[in-house]
Amino acid sequence: MPSKRLLKAVLPLLTVMYSLAVYSQTKQITGSIKDSKGAGIVGASVVIKGSKGGTTTNSEGIFRLAVPEATKALTVSAVGFTTIDVDVSTMTAVEVKLEESNTSLNEVVVVGYGTAKRRDITGSVASVSAKEFNRGQINSPEQLLQGKVPGLQITNSSGQPGGLAVVKIRGNNSIRSGNTPLYVVDGIALDGRTPRPGFTSNSVGTSPPSDPLTFINPNEISDIQVLKDASASAIYGARGANGVVLITTKKGAMGAGKVDVNANVGISDEMRKIDVLDAGGYKAAIAQYNAPNTDSGANVNAFDKIIRNNAYTQNYSLALSGGNDNGKYRASFFMGNQDGIILKTNLKKYVANFNGQYKFWDKRISLDFSATAANVAEKIAPISQDAGSNGNLISLALIWNPTLTLYNKDGTYNQTNQSGQANPLALSDAYNDKTNTTTLLGNFSAGYKFADWLEYRFLYGVNYGVGDRNTEIQGWIKRIGGDAPDNGLAYTANGKLFSQTITHTLNFNKEIAQDLSLNAVVGYEYWKTNFSNNNQYVYGFNYNLTEQSRTGIHYYDNMQDGKQANLRSSAFKDPTVELQSTFARAILNFHDKYSLTGTIRSDGSSKFGKSNKYGWFPSVAAAWTISNEDFMKDNGIVDNLKLRVGYGETGNQEFTADAAQTVYRYTSNGSLQTVHFGNDKLKWETVKAINAGIDFTLLKGRIWGTIDYFNKKTTDPIILTPVAQPTGLGGTLFYNYSGAFVKNYGVEFSLGADIISGKDFTWSANGNITFLKNRFDYPPAGNTPFLLTGALHGQGTSGAYAQAIAHNQPINVYYLPIFQGFDKDGIGTYKNSGIPEFVADPNPKSFMGFSTDLRYKKWNLNLGAHGQFGYKIYNNTAMSVLNISNIIGGRNIASGLVTTSESPANPITTSTRFLENGSYLKLHNASLRYAFGDVSKIKNLNVTFSVNNVFVISNYKGFDPEVNVDKALNGIPSLAIDYIGYPTQRTFLLGLSFSL
Incomplete structure (x- = not known):
């Protein structure tokens, strides 16, 4: 009887010790993530299924990841591709081929005060991701978009570094008021002005x-x-x-510090x-x-x-x-x-x-x-x-x-x-x-x-x-x-x-x-x-x-x-x-x-x-x-x-x-x-x-x-017009x-x-x-x-x-x-x-x-x-x-x-x-x-x-x-x-x- 009680008491402890022993042993998984044409996918996410560890692929679609010995599967995902689970229970090197998803229609995009799937978008919304941005010397976000979006007209009004970029979407809406779009950064609408003072002189x-x-x-x-x-x-x-x-x-992103x-x-x-x-x-x-x-x-x-x-x-x-x-x-x-x-x-x-x-x-x-x-x-x-x-x-x-x-x-x-x-x-x-x-x-x-x-x-x-x-x-x-x-x-x-x-x-x-x-x-x-x-x-x-x-x-x-x-x-x-x-x-x-x-x-x-x-x-x-x-x-x-x-x-x-x-x-x-x-x-x-x-x-x-x-x-454009004062002025x-x-x-x-x-x-x-x-x-x-x-x-x-x-x-x-x-x-x-x-x-x-x-x-x-x-x-x-x-x-x-x-x-x-x-x-x-x-x-x-x-x-x-x-x-x-x-x-x- 005491032996049975002892066994019941010790068994959970033995189980935990066994699990710790198993998971304390790790193995190195290497692999490549490619698209249907065989080209490496940059930035694909590779995560241990059911756990918190993970990594991303490099510019050639290659990854290396240390995982517990008992790991059964990795979850692989990338924007524009179908997510899949890969069995790694018996292997340490994998080659994964991802299929393009249905034109990324399930991709979630920001639409103002929330998100929506691209398939549900009914308005005219253009999306530009980081990989599509203009490159080189970029001083402001507008320059990232120049030439990228139909209907978006960006004019650099000055060659001076930091000079104003004039931005219009589908023309001039107003004859007097500003025609600049509203900028919203992470949900915060900007004022549109800068506290930098101006300067005017009769000389210059x-x-x-x-x-x-x-x-x-x-x-x-x-x-x-x-x-x-x-x-x-x-x-x-x-x-x-x-x-x-x-x-x-x-x-x-999920994974170790990067x-x-x-x-x-x-x-x-x-x-x-x-x-x-x-x-x-x-x-x-x-x-x-x-x-x-x-x-x-x-x-x-x-x-x-x-x-x-x-x-x-x-x-x-x-x-x-x-x-x-x-x-x-x-x-x-x-x-x-x-x-x-x-x-x-x-x-x-x-x-x-x-x-x-x-x-x-x-x-x-x-x-x-x-x-x-x-x-x-x-x-x-x-x-x-x-x-x-x-x-x-x-x-x-x-x-x-x-x-x-x-x-x-x-x-x-x-x-x-x-x-x-x-x-x-x-x-x-x-x-x-x-x-x-x-x-x-x-x-x-x-x-x-x-x-x-x-x-x-x-x-x-x-x-x-x-x-x-x-x-x-x-x-x-x-x-x-x-x-x-x-x-x-x-x-x-x-x-x-x-x-x-x-x-x-x-x-x-x-x-x-x-x-x-x-x-x-x-x-x-x-x-x-x-x-x-x-x-x-x-x-x-x-x-x-x-x-x-x-x-x-x-x-x-x-x-x-x-x-x-x-x-x-x-x-x-x-x-x-x-x-x-x-x-x-x-x-x-x-x-x-x-x-x-x-x-x-x-x-x-x-x-x-x-x-x-x-x-x-x-x-x-x-x-x-x-x-x-x-x-x-x-x-x-x-x-x-x-x-x-x-x-x-x-x-x-x-x-x-x-x-x-x-x-x-x-x-x-x-x-x-x-x-x-x-x-x-x-x-x-x-x-x-x-x-x-x-x-x-x-x-x-x-x-x-x-x-x-x-x-x-x-309609109802706002203008400034001369009027007469009671004094006649x-x-x-x-x-x-x-x-x-x-x-x-x-x-x-x-x-x-x-x-x-x-x-x-x-x-x-x-x-x-x-x-x-x-x-x-x-x-x-x-x-x-x-x-x-x-x-x-x-x-x-x-x-x-x-x-x-x-x-x-x-x-x-x-x-x-x-x-x-x-x-x-x-x-x-x-x-x-x-x-x-x-x-x-x-x-x-x-x-x-x-x-x-x-x-x-x-x-x-x-x-x-x-x-x-x-x-x-x-x-x-x-x-x-x-x-x-x-x-x-x-x-x-x-x-x-x-x-x-x-x-x-x-x-x-x-x-x-x-x-x-x-x-x-x-x-x-x-x-x-x-x-x-x-x-x-x-x-x-x-x-x-x-x-x-x-x-x-x-x-x-x-x-x-x-x-x-x-x-x-x-x-x-x-x-x-x-x-x-x-x-x-x-x-x-x-x-x-x-x-x-």
Whole structure:
């Protein structure tokens, strides 16, 4: 009896000891994961079935994994392939072949406040994963997408590192409000602004804006979804009018801790130059035009002197990740330092990311968090969008007399010359401009699963940013005019941005009947944002007034040293903007053939008048997966064929926060002045849009594509109009112009193919093209401009403009006198005595993107291109900087002018003469990679050589036809006007990446 009791007591212990003994013994499993063509699958997941251990495959599809001796099976999965279990009970080496899943229709994608299977998507949603992103030197997330998505138009408005990228989805929705899409990072909608202060001076003009997304580390983005139509973006209501870009960052993966390392270094030069006369051509031009002899005997290329000989770039990224079924983590750090090709320009940034996803209580409770901390520092040159020719570094270098030395014999700058212009090198030396912006983007979310199909989630997010700017023009610089002649100026500023998001959602995802599933979400959201700025400006210093007596002391560090009578301080704080919303979405799928999506959102915004605080934004869309019908089965050609159609309404509140309020300001003499009157009836601009599309995949996934037709109409556009005050003085008022509308319509095509799919050689290609038209209509119809815009700057352009908003015309139509040539005296002649007419369209009729990927064994070549066609650019640079009258004043001119019959006496006149064909095709990225694979303990070792902005094919005579300098007039944005902007940089990078 005692022996039996002893046996019962000892038996469990023996069992545990035996199990521990068995599992303490491990074996090494090696293997390869390949697709149906025999090519290795990169990043496939290999997990011990029923356990937490796992790994991923390298660039050749190879893995190594230590497993307990008793392990029976491994679970192998990869995006786009069917998951399988592999028996390893009797083997230590395996070769696994995965079958492509049904065109990834079961892949889960982010759609706003939740996820959905791709098969259930009824709207126009484009997905771009990390492996499809553009490569090379990437400073902001938009650059990852250039040329990748039909309907998405991305224009780099400046070549300066960190310069603003102008992004539009399916055209211009508004004539006044912002046309930039809403960016949502890991569920947090961004404000869209940056706390980096601006700078404006009469001497050097207005500094161009920076990109508000530069603080994001592109290496940490896993995928981006672009919601293009209203049926997809209506869930974002008042902020979804311009489309939505959903950015998802990388998260930890199951398996042991993993370290990813990326590093690259490189140099940059200018992609393209503007042709001006060299010393010989300049001398010949003096003789040709019988101009005053300003030949000084030298041979100088001033533009080359303001270009860096070695503009270095270096980027380093380190990420640590890992986790198991109950918790995953990822931490990363990025450091980038990019010199601009122009002297004293630079972008430096440090970004740290940390996120985690954890589950508790039998995975019913989830806690997720994510934090990004970034510091972005810029050095900026005096290259503005509205300065005169003497206040812009680029124009000064272009028009410098090529026979005139830049230095005196004693080594000082030559600041006395017959042209009366400033020395470009002197201006570069005397001008110092630095900005520093710190951003924190963080969120915390908690969820509770009542059941596998019902989950509540709470999310709190914050976007906090502070920025400062220190600028000076030292007093020894001569001849730049404006507010800094001979005594210097200094400017300091601070900006702050703070926004918060609170979201409650309840997600339902279940098969509610046989072959009928419902994916639904209801929620409440509160969003609040504040923006403020304060600055000080002073001129009149008593040191650094001669080049020889310069000190190392900066004016902006000693504002009190400026003449206090000239001190100007100002501050502003935008009214707090609050948005509270309720929303709901339901996606029904029947038999994997028919899908129906309905969305409704109610937004209340503090921006609007008390009579129109709230708006409703509905949408409905349906899809028919024709390929799942019985008559389409076993056809051998069509894998997937889906027809989509949808309608939705979204709102636009992207305009000044105080538009509905009466705003006053005190003038310099202490009197109170009305800035604009309030309008209690101010309401949303509303975009009503329809979309019809087809998605298809053919020949077992070898060919895929989409076709979409869209038609958008923006009603109740908001404008600022003059009104009379009771005192008889003029004032302005924001109001909705009833009956007016903006219309955008067009067609998008995308097509991709695996052209060759072999074991050693593969070749794939993707292309897309969008055809787009837009127009503006207003009652009563007329032939005169409704609003003017496109302000021009430089010599001879006082009060000049180039564009208009007009009835039955494209947005920003060119409104110009028609140039008819030169008369016998070389003087320009114009149609109808120079009366302006609607003459050309600045909106591209089509834009496209193309990429191709070729792999031969361990070599991989990737090319990316984009282009725009069928539009005109106004060359404000040719008109007012490089005109022929310069030759009389001792300045350089464009080389092409000497072959015309134009006289130097011809007055500078705004006209169609300066309209140029803007069509272009640019190879924006080329990269060549060699995959070494695993080398000792180093895994997935790759070496990559890449080039950004390789070349552009275009007849345009400026630096780059991809241009959009901000030439707004009276708050109305312009389009496709070029004025001595920062040249486009071509960057060569050599990179190394590996894992540990």
